[in-house]
Amino acid sequence: MLGYFGRRLLYVVVTLWAISIAAFVIINLPPGDYVSTLIANAQAGGEGLTPAEIENLRLRYGLDDPIFLQYWRWITAILLHGDFGQSFAWNQPVATLIGERVALSAILSISSLLMVWAIAFPIGIYSAVKQYSWGDYGFSFLGFIGMAVPEFMLALVLMYIGFRYFGASVGGLFSPEFQDAAWNLGKVLDLMGHLWVPILVIGVSGTAGMIRVTRANLLDELYRPYVHTARAKGLPEWKLLLKYPVRMSLSPFFSTVGWLLPGLIGGETIVSVVMSLPTGGPLLLSGVMSQDMYLVGSFIMILSTLTVVGTVVSDLALAWWDPRIRKRYKRE
């Protein structure tokens, strides 16, 4: 098993190296670079940049160096100094920019995952045990709808309802009167009052998918001979259910644990854009738009690293939980 995960880690390193190249190539794909965006913006604003200024800027950002040299500088800084480079547009280190947004992104993704688990798990079990009941059909129907509604649509509708019927500004994190206030109980309550909408929006499609998976997994287990055996031995129904088939069907929960990691910095881009939440997503979007290359490159790099690591963590958790999977790893 150690050998298996040793090999996995090796693959992770190779994958990350490939991703670092891909990320760098992607940010250099668009024609032009940050300075040309700057020039265009300056011209649109009615002021031109002198050729000397342009030359200075290009020199400062090292944009005229060969691309592999730029890559080398970028990747060695990350590896040796943990320095993710400087954002052109914000004139701040990328690490600082992302760091500022980690807390909110983390709150959002952790609480929405908790919501998904808390809702999907009982409903999934109910739907499987009471298969073909009205409740089952109802939840299945809701699940299909939940998976079909684009997140931004749900966000817009909720914001519209809030705006129209409660007169509240649902977007953002704070009501205007708390925006610049110091932290106090009122501000915390205000934050809570705003946070539930994005959590709900982010959680809905995940919940719908999770209900389906839980139900399907449980149905696969529910009619196995070992369940009959346990029943024949006279185990009470609920105890039997929770102890054997439910335990076996829990694996999707462990395979979603790994999603938490990229969620910590990414936040949900689209929902964040619509609801103007200061998570990492909108930062990335604006960086993509203005060709802020180190910001985008490092952002993609960090996200991918967390995704890859998260997958490994999920697999470890699964192996810990499910002896069958552990055994398969041992064989490999």
Added chain:
Amino acid sequence: MFLRRPTKEVGTLPQWRLMWRQFRRHRLAMAGAAILIPVYFVAIFAEFFAPMSSSTANTSMTYAPPQMVRYSGEHGLHVYGYTTERDATTYAQTYTEDPAKVVRVGLFVHGDEYRLLGLIPSDIHLIGPVTKGEPVFLLGSDGNGRDLLSRLIHGARVSLSIGLVGVAASFLLGMLIGGISGYFGGGVDNVVQRVIEFLMAIPTLPLWMALSAALPTDWGPLTRYFAITVLLSLIGWTGLARDVRGRFLSLREEDFVTAARLDGVGRLSIIFRHMIPSFASHIIASLSLAIPAMILGETSLSFLGLGLQAPAVSWGVLLEGAQNVRVVANAPWLLAPGVAVVIVVVAMNFFGDGLRDAADPYGSAGGARRRKPFWRRAGRRASATINMATER
């Protein structure tokens, strides 16, 4: 082991008839098809079904609310025109339907000129104002005074086809690469698998965002459309290639493949004549479930302003106009394209589920988990057991 020849009296049905039988029993899938077929029909003949062209604008009628179609003996089909008032301080226009202003609406009326399917010149529209240019906004109008219903119908063409084209691209890539990987195995297989893992490791949305920002801005709408399609199919093909590879790996050991090989059938011929037909229907069916995902992807990208861009019309592009909650609060009908997306995606999920179910009448080969629709997973006998168990 002995083989029994199928006798005449038993009767046989070709594969597609069996699939159709199975599919017909799946009520939700039939309901999905009943929604999708007319929707696609409307999309194909969009110019005829839409009251106006997608760019016809009535600039004095921005954000006009939807009108109700009425009928009376005197006027026939008609809608009420608007009286507009402009708020002196905010310059916002408010519309009220004015029963005194009757705008006659007719079926098969002459309106904007177009070429049906790009060929047949015509100016007949299914429904529209009898006098060309009168304000008829059955679903309201947008910020430029364009008829939302017309734009919704025109946008359906792009939104509904992008999934199909994307899936076709995924299909080609997935079949080819997955097939190579599964058939040759060994080192080739290893490399392909690593590449797939690598592609799956990159988070989708940032990748989409970065790549579509990389598209040159001077590309025309058509080029951009195909570029976005290719981007969308980037995620589609990896899963499919894995699926195909798994099938190849298990089929390679099957008796009929061995028999063909011993008969001296060529390698390509084995792949195309014997192996691919035995799992193609399953692949196509499972691909049909990728279409709704692509539609949602296009909608989200365009919504962020990274997908298709005006003057192209798609549901995502239309929804981009509804990005701001204040706009939505003023003109909630701008969310109509979103409702269309939801309906189509639900219908497609139902349809794909039924198709997948029908393509695999045996439900075997380790696919029971993925192929049967989830509400039919365990048989009827099993559900009787659990009922007994819970009643006890």
